[in-house]
Amino acid sequence: MHTMWKGSISFGLVNIPIKLHAATEDKDVKFRSLHKECHTPIKYEKICPVCEKELDIKEIVKGYEITKGKFVIVEEDELKELSEATGERAVEIIDFIKLNEIDPIYFNRSYYMSPDGGGMKAYGLLRKALTESEKAGLAKIIIRSKEQLAVIRVFEGTLLMETIHFPDEVRKAADVPNVPAADEVSKKEIDTAILLIDQLTTTFNPEKYHDEYRSKLLELIEAKRSGQELVTVKEKAPAANMTDLMAALQASIDRTKPAAKKTVRRKTAKKEAQSK
Template identity: 35%
Template sequence: MRTMWKGAIGFGLVSVPVRLYAATQEHGTRLHQVHDEDGGRIHLKRVCDACGKEVDYEHVARGYEDEEGHTAVLTQSDLAGLPLPSKKLIDVLAFVDADRIDPVQLANSYYLAPDGPAANKPYVLLRETLKQTERVAVTKIALRTRESLALLRVHDRLMTVHTMYWPDEIRATEDLAPPDSVTVRPQELKMATSLMDTLSEDFDFEQLEDEYEVALSELIHAHLDHRPAPKKAVTRAPDNVIDLMAALQASIDTAGKKAQPGKAPAKAATESRSTKTAESNKRTTKKSMAKKATAGAGKGATAKSAAAKSATSKSAAAKSTTAKSTKKTAARKASHRAS
């Protein structure tokens, strides 16, 4: 990583030499301004309104225009001469509980690493102290030509700095919130909580995807390959909610059916499918048992009838056999007498 800033963290009489690195980077595809007719690159020139001439960057200064149209021209040397105590020092102003910092105050994030072996011990000391006390440090830092508030906190094995907006840079929220007369029922809160639980189990950020960036990449490659641009269905915005309870129930049902980005949704979907399969199996089993019972009853009646017929047949056969046997016996007796 490229070092963006070198200085020290100062708290009390302790000084910790550190280096500053950017903690984030954009993954978006970089697009250029081009001429739509021939694809030629567009170059912007710095032109002075007063004389109409193109101005080299070394002659570009900063200026401020007042309400009467007067301009104060500030050169690079003027700006460099301004007092900036935090230019090379991250000055710790106070240690506070982490929940006192509103995320809306945070701006950019940077990693802080010890600058040299001698800085390792005081660096680890400050890091472990922040970790054990579960506190963060409110500081000041100057990056480039601007001084800003900053938040110093522990992130894994490093300390990080998050630049912060000054209090007067945070806009007021007056007239933005719904009126106090708007209330919700306990049943609605319960269902909303159930929906949150369904959507929050084992959520995994690594499974998320920048769909716009993927679509942009496909569009670029389609143009480069001289083929039609891919078309994808556009997700419609939901209609205004009329029945809040019905909308919550539908959301819970949908969350249980389809896989969400992360591990839990797939599990929830599997459990939902398993539950439905089990219910279906139960219904099938009941129907099967009913059919078997009916078939069994029918077979039982048929078996009884067959048994009765068989018994009658056997009885008739027995009578026939007895009659034949009697005839044979009588014939033998008659033959014996004749002889």
């Protein structure tokens, strides 16, 4: 499993060197955008609309827009210094909480944590303590220059870290439009709805569910592949050979030189004859 981050967890005086591994993966079927005429994958270029030229990565800087068209430039070394000052490679557990106290709307991404170096014993200590106390650790971590809150808990014998949104990153439910203020339903309607819920209630088994759309899309792609419904990228026309072109132009010039000299000599001879 690919290691995407290395650092340490600390709680109290205990320090555990760890590695992070993505716990989930995106299995969406991804398409390339092709030119309809020749089926060539199109390019997305970084072009300055004022200078009208494509930019190299070294020519691009980060800017924060203060007002329309006005930016504050933040240099890469300033960002690096800031991340180092805030402990980019440290996960500090600041509190211990009950997991059910966090509403699912706050959860973002999940990462498995594995011990690194000599952290086996301390890793086992934290795992055992969290299991027996039925608590989760609430921590702060910086990933890709962004500080995040995170919950550390035990999942199938492995420490799992789940990043969670800060409160100001969760939009207020009160701002959702057209939500009725009161439930205008009858007692009979409520009882019928609850009966239906009871009939459909079951134990959650994640293996029971799968992405039907993705499965059908892959079947469609395979059927097209098997039926040889394939398109081929057209080869780019070779650039004209400039060496040959220049040689041809030079040869053309050379061919005209004798004729030009002959014409000049005839005109000179004619003038001399007239002068006599």
